[in-house]
Structures are given as structure tokens and as C-alpha cells.
Amino acid sequence: MPPLQPRDYQENARDQIIAKIDDGIRKIICYLPTGMGKTLIAILTLQHMIENDYLKDDDKVLFIVADRKLKHQLHDMASSAGLGNKGNLFILPEGRDYPAHLVRQHAAMSRFIFATPILFTNAVIARSSATQKLDKSILQQIKVVIIDEVLDLLAQSYGKKRTKEETLEYIRKVFNVDDYDAFIQELAQRYEITPEQVDGWLEKEFSPRYYKINSAFEPVLTMLNILNPKTSVITIGLTASITQQAKREILIEKFGGKDLVAEIFPEGEDFENYRPSIVLKKIRVIDDQISRWDALIQELKGMALVTIKKAYKDVTNLPELPNDRILLFVTEFLAKKDLKDKVQARLKQKGIAAQDIEDTLKRYITTASAYLLLTVGRQKLLEDTFKSFHKFVKSVKNSFLVSSDAFKEIDAGVTAKMAESEKGVVVLSEKDKKLIYWANRIAGEGKKVLIMARFVNMVDHLCKILNDPANGGVPSVMVHGKMDGTEQFDQISRFKKDPTIKVLVASERLIEKGTDLPEADVAIYYGSTISLERYEQSLGRIRSTVLKEKTAYTVAYNLTVEAEKSAKRDAAFLELLERGSKKSLIVSLDETHE
Numbered sequence: 001m002p003p004l005q006p007r008d009y010q011e012n013a014r015d016q017i018i019a020k021i022d023d024g025i026r027k028i029i030c031y032l033p034t035g036m037g038k039t040l041i042a043i044l045t046l047q048h049m050i051e052n053d054y055l056k057d058d059d060k061v062l063f064i065v066a067d068r069k070l071k072h073q074l075h076d077m078a079s080s081a082g083l084g085n086k087g088n089l090f091i092l093p094e095g096r097d098y099p100a101h102l103v104r105q106h107a108a109m110s111r112f113i114f115a116t117p118i119l120f121t122n123a124v125i126a127r128s129s130a131t132q133k134l135d136k137s138i139l140q141q142i143k144v145v146i147i148d149e150v151l152d153l154l155a156q157s158y159g160k161k162r163t164k165e166e167t168l169e170y171i172r173k174v175f176n177v178d179d180y181d182a183f184i185q186e187l188a189q190r191y192e193i194t195p196e197q198v199d200g201w202l203e204k205e206f207s208p209r210y211y212k213i214n215s216a217f218e219p220v221l222t223m224l225n226i227l228n229p230k231t232s233v234i235t236i237g238l239t240a241s242i243t244q245q246a247k248r249e250i251l252i253e254k255f256g257g258k259d260l261v262a263e264i265f266p267e268g269e270d271f272e273n274y275r276p277s278i279v280l281k282k283i284r285v286i287d288d289q290i291s292r293w294d295a296l297i298q299e300l301k302g303m304a305l306v307t308i309k310k311a312y313k314d315v316t317n318l319p320e321l322p323n324d325r326i327l328l329f330v331t332e333f334l335a336k337k338d339l340k341d342k343v344q345a346r347l348k349q350k351g352i353a354a355q356d357i358e359d360t361l362k363r364y365i366t367t368a369s370a371y372l373l374l375t376v377g378r379q380k381l382l383e384d385t386f387k388s389f390h391k392f393v394k395s396v397k398n399s400f401l402v403s404s405d406a407f408k409e410i411d412a413g414v415t416a417k418m419a420e421s422e423k424g425v426v427v428l429s430e431k432d433k434k435l436i437y438w439a440n441r442i443a444g445e446g447k448k449v450l451i452m453a454r455f456v457n458m459v460d461h462l463c464k465i466l467n468d469p470a471n472g473g474v475p476s477v478m479v480h481g482k483m484d485g486t487e488q489f490d491q492i493s494r495f496k497k498d499p500t501i502k503v504l505v506a507s508e509r510l511i512e513k514g515t516d517l518p519e520a521d522v523a524i525y526y527g528s529t530i531s532l533e534r535y536e537q538s539l540g541r542i543r544s545t546v547l548k549e550k551t552a553y554t555v556a557y558n559l560t561v562e563a564e565k566s567a568k569r570d571a572a573f574l575e576l577l578e579r580g581s582k583k584s585l586i587v588s589l590d591e592t593h594e
Contacts, residue, residue, distance in 0.1 A: 020264070071092070282553070290430070314342070440471075
């Protein structure tokens with residue numbers, strides 16, 4: 001196979017990186033939209049460094065990737081680009097398939113090593129020399145570290161949330177606006193939703209964005225001496241997360257500040273032609289029963305919230321529970337004894353009898369638990385199989401729920417629908433039927449489809465019903481997080497290389513980062529829970545360009561929360577791209593497909 005031919009902007013990026021290295025910069029972050037060849041830029045840089053004696057013969061290069069399947073993908077990419085001509089390429093294996101002493105020998109002979117951060121850490125730090133897969137001496141030989149999707153790998157969100165004022169200031173910064181109220185009014189008018197809906201959604205989306213360095217990754221940084229300001233190790237981070245300013249700032253700070261970190265934005269005459277270009281479309285599913293159940297869940301959550309707000313006031317002595325703190329407070333209240341103790345102490349101060357205090361606390365706990373159950377239940381209703389939703393409903397023992405008329409209606413409806421289906425027959429939801437229709441239609445046009453779902457059992461379910469001859473028999477494969485790295489890679493390779501395989505069904509968290517699928521002509525989201533950050537990542541998976549624009553559909557139930565969320569998500573995402581970086585995705589909305 002002939003070496004891959006770089007594009008102008010990829011060579012430009014390599015030249016910028018080399019120039020920064022020549023200036024003494026040892027930490028470099030290269031930003032490029034998903035699918036435009038960040039890995040090839042790293043390989044071009046390594047080839048230049050080797051050919052021009054930046055690296056000695058015994059110097060090693062470590063590729064760090066987010067998950068197991070990407071080790072294989074990066075290895076194949078490096079091999080295709082001709083990096084194997086510069087030294088052996090070695091994928092650090094998982095588990096105990098290979099004796100530790102053989103792994104050590106292979107790594108010692110190899111110039112390029114591919115691993116995940118946890119796998120690499122565990123390979124160096126072992127209980128005994130017999131189980132240690134990498135000699136610690138190898139740390140001194142690693143002179144270049146390539147980190148794929150560096151922002152998402154290193155930056156880890158944590159519990160502390162921004163205040164309302166901090167959130168508004170951050171939104172102004174991200175969207176580059178001075179008058180926040182005018183901005184909200186403009187969005188509301190443009191996308192035909194209320195200003196309150198826009199304000200609430202933006203605050204919810206951006207308030208939790210505090211980050212720290214991922215605890216699973218920090219041992220690797222320390223072992224490799226990357227955090228030392230005077231280190232000689234060159235770190236090249238690759239990322240498509242151009243719009244994620246908060247993560248950029250925390251990483252630059254951790255790496256020593258702006259004087260020690262270079263940010264690279266590739267340029268070139270062909271850059272615009274290869275920028276990802278996506279058309280967003282909606283597939284609305286009409287199901288009056290699902291819409292009714294969703295409305296009943298919303299009604300129950302509203303009822304529970306009245307009591308939860310009382311619990312919040314008794315815990316904090318604050319008059320109002322912010323909307324973006326509800327789930328966080330509920331979770332903490334159920335988990336932390338000290339919050340329950342505060343309720344008891346405050347009620348005792350009010351002179352309330354001991355039995356009444358006990359009854360009140362029990363009611364708070366039951367209602368908070370119900371709120372969490374309803375949150376899970378809605379996810380199962382809208383994005384999981386009917387069988388899973390039925391099982392969930394039948395498992396609920398919460399007294400707040402089982403005593404309510406709304407939940408009794410849901411229970412009766414689910415029971416009746418389950419009874420209608422023949423024993424052992426797979427129950428197809430209206431969303432399933434719509435997906436089958438579109439998969440058959442798109443495959444019939446000779447195109448390939450990437451379908452992303454939230455739950456592993458939904459991935460399995462969708463793959464089965466698509467392959468079923470009774471539903472048209474669209475040849476499909478699946479990939480999810482419960483498979484090992486080799487199996488994940490094999491399934492993705494089948495989709496890529498076998499022209500008869502028309503659909504890849506994937507768990508969205510697994511597929512959203514680092515898996516390039518130019519073979520896919522269309523992406524379909526089975527639901528709408530994905531955040532703006534993950535949306536930016538996953539949209540790039542199908543490798544669209546201005547010259548070959550592609551389509552991403554969202555399948556959602558009409559008149560439900562997920563339909564509202566998908567509309568707000570798309571609106572905010574377009575606005576973010578329009579007002580943010582000009583080097584990101586090109587996205588447009590098109591008509592709704594029923």
C-alpha cells in the first residue's frame with residue numbers, strides 16, 4: 001500500500017509544530033475538526049523529527065488513546081502512513097493473553113508504543129517483576145508522547161458548579177456576546193421557543209463545566225515527567241474539541257501556562273474543502289401512548305419536586321432550589337448522612353415532635369428516591385427497549401410512586417401492552433419501526449449508516465431487529481463497551497471493509513471519540529441525550545466534508561421531552577459554532593422528516 005498523501009493544511013500543521021519545537025516549546029496542542037487527519041499530522045511530525053535527527057535511534061514514542069479499540073485504529077493508521085519504516089510498532093496488550101516477559105521484550109524492541117493511560121500505568125507499576133509488562137527504564141527512553149483527543153482525556157469534570165453569575169459570564173465568553181438578555185431573545189425568536197426555555201437550557205448545559213486533570217491520567221503525566229516545566233519530553237496533544245474553552249484553559253494551566261504551551265490551528269488552501277459539513281434533520285415518531293407516559297412522568301416529577309424543595313430549604317436554609325441543581329441535590333441528599341442530620345436538627349429547632357421529624361425525613365427520602373427513579377424511567381421509556389421499560393416499571397416499590405394515580409396508569413398501560421405481544425416475540429416500538437424504515441430506505445440507496453444509541457442492550461436490540469429478514473434484513477453489525485478492544489476493532493473493520501454490511505449500531509459513548517468512519521454516509525441518533533461537547537465529537541465520526549456533505553438524523557418521539565431537548569440542542573449548537581471558532585464544523589438545519 002503506498003504511503004498516505006498529506007494535504008496542504010496537514011503539512012502546514014507539521015511545519016508549525018516543528019517550528020515551535022525549534023523554539024524550545026515542549027507542549028503543543030493541535031486543533032482540527034474531527035475527520036481531518038489529526039493522527040496523520042502527528043505521524044508527519046514524527047517522520048520529520050526522525051529524518052532530521054531530532055530523535056536518536058533508541059528514543060521511543062508513546063501514543064496514548066482514550067479507549068481500547070483506538071489502539072488498533074491508530075496502529076493501523078500509523079502503519080498505513082509508513083511509520084513502520086522508521087521502527088517497530090507495538091500495541092500494548094490487555095489482560096493476560098501474553099506472558100509479561102514477552103511483552104517486555106517486544107516493547108524493548110519497538111520504537112512506537114500504543115496504549116491507553118490506565119493500561120500503560122498498570123504495565124509499568126506492577127505487584128512484582130514477574131507481572132510487570134514494561135520495564136521502568138522505558139520511561140527514560142520515551143522522548144515524544146502523542147495524546148489523542150487530549151482535552152477529553154485529560155480534563156475531568158467534577159461536582160462543583162458555577163454560580164448563576166459565573167455561568168452567564170462563561171456563556172457570554174463562549175458565544176462572544178455582550179448583551180445576554182438580547183442574545184436570549186434573539187435565540188428564542190429564531191428557534192420559536194420561549195426565552196425562559198433558552199435561558200434554562202443554556203444554564204443547565206454550561207453550569208457544570210468545572211474541570212480538573214483526570215485522576216486516571218495524572219500518574220502517566222508524572223511518570224513521563226511531562227508536568228516538569230524543564231522537561232525534555234515533547235508532548236503533542238491532538239483534539240477536535242475546538243469550542244471547549246474551559247478544557248483548553250485547564251490543560252494549558254496544568255501544562256505550565258501559555259508561555260510553555262503552543263496552540264496550533266492548521267491552515268492551507270485546501271482547509272475549507274475538507275472541513276466537516278453536516279445537515280441536521282429530525283425524524284419525529286408519533287406515539288400517543290409514549291407521549292402520554294412521558295407527560296405522566298413529568299407530572300410525577302413536578303409533584304415530587306414540591307417536597308424536594310422543602311427538603312432543600314431544611315438542609316440549606318435557602319429559599320429556592322435552582323433548576324440546574326435539582327438532580328445534584330437529590331443525589332447528594334440520598335447519599336450523605338450529614339444532610340439528613342441537618343434536616344433533623346433544623347426541624348428539632350422548630351420544636352417539632354420526634355415522630356413527626358422521623359415521618360418528614362422518611363417522606364423526603366422517599367420523594368427524592370422517586371425523583372431519581374423517574375429520571376431513569378424516562379430514559380428507559382424514550383431510549384431503551386420496551387422490555388427494559390416494562391421491567392423497570394414492574395420493579396418499582398417506591399411508595400410515593402406506586403400509590404399515585406399517574407404511576408398506576410403507566411403500570412396498567414405497560415402491563416396491557418406487554419400482554420398483547422406473543423410470548424418470546426420481540427416488541428417493536430414505533431421508534432424501532434421508524435428506524436427500520438429509514439435503515440432500509442438508506443441502505444436501498446447503496447449508502448451506509450451509523451446508528452448511535454445510549455444503552456448497550458438497545459444496541460443489541462437494534463442490531464437484531466435490523467438483521468431480521470421479517471424487517472427487511474438490513475445487514476448490520478454492532479459495537480459497544482462490553483466488547484474487548486479486539487472485538488470492537490473487528491466489528492468496526494467489518495463495517496468499513498465489507499460492502500454488504502450497511503449498518504453499524506454503536507453505543508454513542510464508545511463511538512463518539514477517535515473512530516473515523518468515512519464509509520458511513522448517514523448518522524442516526526436514537527434519542528437526544530447527548531451534550532453539546534459530545535455532539536461536536538460524534539458528528540465528525542462520519543467524516544463529512546464541504547465537498548461531500550452528509551446528514552445526521554435524530555429519531556425522537558413527538559410531544560415528549562426528548563423532542564424538545566433535540567430542538568434546543570441543535571439550536572444552541574448552531575449558535576455556538578456560528579459565534580465561536582471558525583475552524584470547526586459547518587452545520588445547517590433542514591426540514592423535519594416524519
